[in-house]
């Protein structure tokens with residue numbers, strides 16, 4: 001998924017962040033804001049190097065450890081244990097990053113599901129290429145997030 005598509009999924013991520021924070025008894029608005037702001041985190045923590053506006057490589061190989069689900073799962077668990085503002089922040093960042101990884105997973109490049117250096121694609125060549133179906137995917141994800149948030153008992157403007 002492109003950077004723009006990832007930012008659109010921030011709406012769904014916000015709902016999921018609020019739902020997770022609610023279930024973990026953490027401040028919901030912090031979880032929602034952190035999740036919404038973190039849907040591009042796995043790409044920029046690779047420290048990409050740009051030359052003349054073009055990506056020329058990065059410090060960390062693209063879609064390796066930064067796109068590895070166990071890393072973000074660990075951060076989510078830390079957040080739940082930590083609690084409070086920091087916990088909600090960590091949980092939100094984990095959920096935003098998970099959202100990013102899920103959105104990258106159907107591309108031909110795939111993501112490293114099990115081992116951080118081994119990317120796996122879905123099927124022979126992935127489901128679709130980066131940049132395809134982005135508004136639709138963002139809408140589906142926003143709807144999914146809203147449903148999860150409602151089921152989790154989320155209410156607007158509760159802290």
Ligand SMILES: [Zn+2]
Pocket residue numbers: 042043063067100104
């Ligand atoms: Zn990515």
